[in-house]
Amino acid sequence: MSSVEQQFGQAGFEPTAPVPPSRVRIQSGPLAEAGPSAGRREPAVESVFDVREVSVHYGAKRALQGVNMRIPRSRITALIGPSGCGKSTFIRSLNRMNDSVPSFRLDGEVLYHGHDLYAGNVDEVEVRRRIGMVFQKPNPFPKSIHDNVAWAPRNLGLRHGLDERVEKALRGAALWDEVKDRLKSSAHGLSGGQQQRLCIARAIAIEPDVLLLDEPASALDPIATASIEELMHSLKGRFTIVIVTHNMQQAARVADETAFFGLNAAGGEPVGTLIEHDHTEKIFGHPADPRTRDYVSGRFG
Amino acid sequence: MSTAASPAATGSVQPSRSRSAARRRSLDRFGDGLLRVVCAAAALTAVGILVLSAYQIFDHAGPAISKFGLGFLFSTEWLPNFGVFGAGVMLYGTLVSSFFALLLGAPIAIAIGLYLSLLAPKGIRGVISPMVEMLAAIPSVILGFWGILLLAPFVQKHVEPFLHNTLGFIPLFGPPQTTGASIFTASLVLTIMIIPIVASISRDLFLAVPRDVQDGASALGATRWEVVRGIVLPTTSSGVIAASLLGLGRALGEAIAVAQMIGAGEKINTSLFETGDTLAARIANQFPGAITGMHKASLYYCAAILLVIGLASNLCAQWIGRRFDYRRMVAR
Amino acid sequence: MTLESTNAHESPFDPAAPLTPTGNLRRRRAISRVAESGATLAAALAVGVLGIVVYGVLVHGAGALSLDFFFEGAPNGIGPALVGTAEIVTMATLLAVPLGVLVAVYLVEFGGGRIATPVRLALDVMNGYPSIIVGVFIFILIVEATASQSAIAASVALAIIMLSIVARGTEEVLRLVPDSMREASDALGVSRWRSILTVILPSAVGGIATATILAVARAAGETAPLILLTSNNPGIEVSLNPFEAVPNVPGTIYRLSEEANPEGFARAWGAGFVLLALIMAANVGARVLLNRSRRKMAG
Numbered sequence: 001m002s003s004v005e006q007q008f009g010q011a012g013f014e015p016t017a018p019v020p021p022s023r024v025r026i027q028s029g030p031l032a033e034a035g036p037s038a039g040r041r042e043p044a045v046e047s048v049f050d051v052r053e054v055s056v057h058y059g060a061k062r063a064l065q066g067v068n069m070r071i072p073r074s075r076i077t078a079l080i081g082p083s084g085c086g087k088s089t090f091i092r093s094l095n096r097m098n099d100s101v102p103s104f105r106l107d108g109e110v111l112y113h114g115h116d117l118y119a120g121n122v123d124e125v126e127v128r129r130r131i132g133m134v135f136q137k138p139n140p141f142p143k144s145i146h147d148n149v150a151w152a153p154r155n156l157g158l159r160h161g162l163d164e165r166v167e168k169a170l171r172g173a174a175l176w177d178e179v180k181d182r183l184k185s186s187a188h189g190l191s192g193g194q195q196q197r198l199c200i201a202r203a204i205a206i207e208p209d210v211l212l213l214d215e216p217a218s219a220l221d222p223i224a225t226a227s228i229e230e231l232m233h234s235l236k237g238r239f240t241i242v243i244v245t246h247n248m249q250q251a252a253r254v255a256d257e258t259a260f261f262g263l264n265a266a267g268g269e270p271v272g273t274l275i276e277h278d279h280t281e282k283i284f285g286h287p288a289d290p291r292t293r294d295y296v297s298g299r300f301g
Numbered sequence: 302m303s304t305a306a307s308p309a310a311t312g313s314v315q316p317s318r319s320r321s322a323a324r325r326r327s328l329d330r331f332g333d334g335l336l337r338v339v340c341a342a343a344a345l346t347a348v349g350i351l352v353l354s355a356y357q358i359f360d361h362a363g364p365a366i367s368k369f370g371l372g373f374l375f376s377t378e379w380l381p382n383f384g385v386f387g388a389g390v391m392l393y394g395t396l397v398s399s400f401f402a403l404l405l406g407a408p409i410a411i412a413i414g415l416y417l418s419l420l421a422p423k424g425i426r427g428v429i430s431p432m433v434e435m436l437a438a439i440p441s442v443i444l445g446f447w448g449i450l451l452l453a454p455f456v457q458k459h460v461e462p463f464l465h466n467t468l469g470f471i472p473l474f475g476p477p478q479t480t481g482a483s484i485f486t487a488s489l490v491l492t493i494m495i496i497p498i499v500a501s502i503s504r505d506l507f508l509a510v511p512r513d514v515q516d517g518a519s520a521l522g523a524t525r526w527e528v529v530r531g532i533v534l535p536t537t538s539s540g541v542i543a544a545s546l547l548g549l550g551r552a553l554g555e556a557i558a559v560a561q562m563i564g565a566g567e568k569i570n571t572s573l574f575e576t577g578d579t580l581a582a583r584i585a586n587q588f589p590g591a592i593t594g595m596h597k598a599s600l601y602y603c604a605a606i607l608l609v610i611g612l613a614s615n616l617c618a619q620w621i622g623r624r625f626d627y628r629r630m631v632a633r
Numbered sequence: 634m635t636l637e638s639t640n641a642h643e644s645p646f647d648p649a650a651p652l653t654p655t656g657n658l659r660r661r662r663a664i665s666r667v668a669e670s671g672a673t674l675a676a677a678l679a680v681g682v683l684g685i686v687v688y689g690v691l692v693h694g695a696g697a698l699s700l701d702f703f704f705e706g707a708p709n710g711i712g713p714a715l716v717g718t719a720e721i722v723t724m725a726t727l728l729a730v731p732l733g734v735l736v737a738v739y740l741v742e743f744g745g746g747r748i749a750t751p752v753r754l755a756l757d758v759m760n761g762y763p764s765i766i767v768g769v770f771i772f773i774l775i776v777e778a779t780a781s782q783s784a785i786a787a788s789v790a791l792a793i794i795m796l797s798i799v800a801r802g803t804e805e806v807l808r809l810v811p812d813s814m815r816e817a818s819d820a821l822g823v824s825r826w827r828s829i830l831t832v833i834l835p836s837a838v839g840g841i842a843t844a845t846i847l848a849v850a851r852a853a854g855e856t857a858p859l860i861l862l863t864s865n866n867p868g869i870e871v872s873l874n875p876f877e878a879v880p881n882v883p884g885t886i887y888r889l890s891e892e893a894n895p896e897g898f899a900r901a902w903g904a905g906f907v908l909l910a911l912i913m914a915a916n917v918g919a920r921v922l923l924n925r926s927r928r929k930m931a932g
Contacts, residue, residue, distance in 0.1 A: 048648075095520065097516065097519070097520060100516070100519075102422070112652070113648055113649040114649065115649075115651055115652050117652070119652075121652075121653060122652040122653070123652060123653055123654050123658065123662070125522055125523070125524055125654070125658060125661075125662065126522070126652055126653065126654050126655060126658055127652055128519060128520055128521070128522040129521075129522025129646075129655075129658070130522075130646065130648055130652075132520060132521065132522075133520040135513060135516065135517060135520070137513060139511075139513040139514050139516070139517040140514075140517075141514060141517070141518070141531070141532060142514070142532075142535070142536055143535075151518075151521070151531055152521035152522065152523065155521075155522075155523055155524075155527050155531070155661065156522070156656060156657065157656060157657040199517065202517075202521065203520070203521065206521065206522065209648035329824030329825075329826070329827070330824070332824060332825075332826035332827065333824055333825045333826050335826070336738075336825070336826040336829065336830075337739075337743050339735060340735045340736070340738050340739030340742075340743055341739055341743070341748070342735075343732050343735035343736045343739060344735075344736045344739040344740065344748060344749075344752045345748065345752070346732065346736075347736055347752055347755045347756055347759065347796065347797075347800070348748075348751055348752055348755040350755075350759070350770075350793055350796075351755050351758060351759060351762075353770070353774075354766065354767070354770035357770060357773045357774065358766070358769060358770060358773070361773055409675045409678065409679075410675075412671055412672040412674075412675035412676075413672070413675045413676045413679055415672045416672035416673055416675060416676040417676065420669060420672055420673065421676070429676055429679075429680060431920060432679070432680050432683055433676075433679050433680075433683075434916075435683060435913065435916060436679060436682065436683050438850060438851075438854075438912055438913065438916050439683075439686060439854075439909065439912075440853075440854025440855070440856065440883060440908060440909070440912065441854070441856065442854070442856040442883045442886050442887050442890070442905075443686075443690060443854070443886065443905045443908065443909055444686065445887075445890070446886060446887075446890045446901060446902075446905060447686050447689050447690060447905075449890065450890075450898065451689050493682055493686075496679060497679070500679065522658075524658075524661050524662055524664070524665035525665050525668075525669065526661075526664055526665035526668040526669070527661065527665070529668070547761060550761045550763075551761065553763070554761075554762070554763025554764070554765065554766070555763070556763070556764070556765040556857040557856045557857050557860075557887060561887070561890055561891070581763060581765045581857070584765055584769065585765055585857055585860055585861075588769070588772075588860075588861055589860060589861060601769070604765070604766055604769045607763060607765070607766060608763075608766055611761070611762070611763050611766070612758065614761075615757075615758050615761040615762075616758065618761075619754060619757055619758070
């Protein structure tokens with residue numbers, strides 16, 4: 001039994017804290033349907049993130065509200081939806097990257113392997129070591145290609161076999177063949193797509209537990225975008241991946257589960273919220289919520 | 302009532318209008334040309350001042366240059382009554398005090414720049430930044446006066462003995478002298494002068510490092526210091542060096558505060574706690590009272606040397622700053 | 634240890650462990666904290682030194698102040714020196730501001746050309762020019778030629794020091810004037826010189842004023858040129874004659890600080906108090922002006 005199962009009994013289904021009977025939790029997502037009605041075809045998958053009633057404020061402005069979801073391990077979960085519905089805010093809340101915004105406030109709980117990410121004694125640097133992120137615009141360091149990938153492992157003290165680690169990461173990002181002869185050259189000499197793959201290599205070089213990708217292909221041309229997508233397939237299984245994307249075809253091709261974020265206008269001002277979260281085929285094939293259906297069919301021709 | 306503009310009002314038809322219009326146009330052209338010439342003359346004046354000053358100073362140093370040659374730089378004899386002059390003592394004092402101030406001041410200033418750009422919340426930055434810049438606004442004569450009356454006794458009583466006791470095996474830290482006027486105390490005041498210059502420029506350089514690259518580093522589980530050491534400092538290194546050279550230039554050229562604090566020594570002492578002199582301070586001290594031609598010429602020679610050193614440091618700063626920053630390097 | 638693992642999820646750490654530092658993070662965190670403390674300490678040091686100096690001048694100088702101090706000459710007061718500094722700085726401003734504005738206009742409005750680059754370089758170099766060298770230069774140019782020290786010589790030297798500050802500040806604010814204003818002027822058929830003098834410069838007046846105040850604050854405190862070019866006797870009588878070597882405040886402070894006379898020290902502190910107060914006020918005023926104009930531009 002893995003340590004996770006030891007701690008939580010059956011893989012991830014039992015709540016880590018007793019749910020007060022008065023509170024009705026609107027839980028969406030495929031993992032919620034399991035339980036007593038164990039008529040599922042696939043084996044139970046443990047969850048890495050357990051997000052409970054999360055809402056986010058930037059000062060007085062509410063950016064996200066009422067999000068409940070579980071993110072499964074070793075799968076790709078896509079977050080789709082129109083702009084301004086809180087997808088980016090949500091994904092950045094998963095690795096404490098929103099901390100740098102001074103007016104940021106999160107209510108609710110984000111549990112990572114059962115631990116509250118926002119508890120007082122949590123070290124956010126440790127959080128980011130375990131939960132990596134690739135950003136929308138490629139942001140390579142002004143260093144050589146090799147040093148870009150080797151920088152974080154060096155910090156972590158993983159100096160042994162550094163060159164092999166760099167090669168493994170570059171291979172994993174499908175960049176090795178293109179750069180193996182110029183590892184010492186500057187990272188800024190690479191094309192946009194290559195730079196983004198370099199950022200992915202950088203992130204996987206320290207072997208994180210989770211990889212968060214915030215619209216990784218939106219700043220790239222279609223060919224570079226395709227290469228990123230191929231990468232997703234090969235990375236799946238090695239990491240838990242959460243990817244925000246505007247490209248629904250991409251989500252449909254790549255993701256195991258898809259979560260649709262939309263605006264909830266009830267109660268005055270529209271606020272971003274999670275509307276539906278399920279297996280990808282269900283979201284794109286026969287979505288339950290009419291808002292999901294509108295969004296998904298509107299884009300698909 | 303018709304509001305349509307009459308053809309006359311648009312002005313190009315009637316002959317008398319075109320005459321005055323033509324006069325206006327030629328006046329305008331003349332005015333444009335005149336303004337352009339005047340402005341160009343002003344601009345050239347700026348260059349002219351620098352060129353003329355260098356020429357005049359070297360010209361007046363001529364007699365001393367031809368008599369003493371380059372040996373002037375190394376000779377430590379300065380005897381106005383005998384017509385023997387050498388800038389060795391002052392050259393030594395200038396270089397030692399300025400580099401000491403740079404070695405002490407630049408790291409502190411860079412740390413302040415890091416604090417103001419990356420650590421301080423915006424409100425505090427708005428208060429402390431101006432205060433650091435105010436430090437630069439204190440006139441050097443006041444700083445020197447405060448230095449010799451308040452700082453020097455304190456240093457002489459507490460700091461110099463401590464340093465001598467702990468580091469006395471290094472000849473630099475000899476026994477403290479009686480008055481506290483020394484290269485060491487003068488260097489401390491120079492440090493105070495260098496810090497705001499380097500700190501303000503560094504702060505702006507650090508603020509300009511793109512946020513997304515720093516975020517990328519944080520997202521890899523790096524501590525704040527690692528982001529600074531691995532990203533912020535390497536990116537801004539040439540700008541910071543240029544800023545430090547500007548600070549060095551300030552220290553090299555400072556005459557008044559140093560004259561008040563360094564004790565006008567006549568020989569090169571190995572210990573920092575003894576008196577010394579610098580080129581600028583010697584000029585400030587002796588220029589008004591110089592009588593003989595060779596005395597004056599030697600002081601002009603000192604000024605020429607100072608000019609060269611100061612220009613070299615400043616031009617290096619400009620060159621480094623221009624190569625790697627698009628903003629010009631100027632001390633605030 | 635983990636290099637051989639290629640199958641799913643064999644991490645170098647246990648992902649389900651509590652989110653407290655693992656591996657070498659504890660040490661790295663400590664190092665980072667030390668660095669942060671160091672930086673904070675450095676900033677506190679700078680503020681502390683500022684406070685100590687200002688406090689010292691305040692405490693020692695306040696005692697010397699009195700009506701006599703401001704209006705009488707030596708040995709009771711620095712009245713003539715105050716007048717002298719005011720005269721010298723005013724003349725320097727009258728020289729430096731028009732010249733500096735013209736240089737900036739050239740760089741921005743008639744910009745470019747081959748002389749723009751050396752001019753900019755010259756301005757930057759002039760900013761770091763040792764003031765004693767400026768003093769020596771003007772000594773050669775004026776004092777030697779006229780065989781006497783004078784307030785005019787001092788003014789010219791200070792004007793050179795002020796020039797780069799005024800020119801740079803004016804250039805910055807001229808660049809902020811939107812090109813649309815210039816284009817509109819051209820489209821209306823207004824000549825260059827008219828639009829510069831009547832439209833563009835007036836809109837930049839705030840910035841020019843700020844730069845001037847900063848330049849004045851800098852020049853008022855400059856001592857080195859004044860020692861060579863005019864008198865640093867504390868001054869017994871007020872003299873307004875610009876062709877004479879008038880007394881001035883920084884020179885007086887310097888002179889009194891070099892004499893080993895405790896009574897003189899008291900007056901030097903007082904003079905320092907006045908000078909520092911004026912310069913600090915000018916700096917604060919310039920900053921307030923700057924913030925106000927920035928707020929106006931941000932709309």
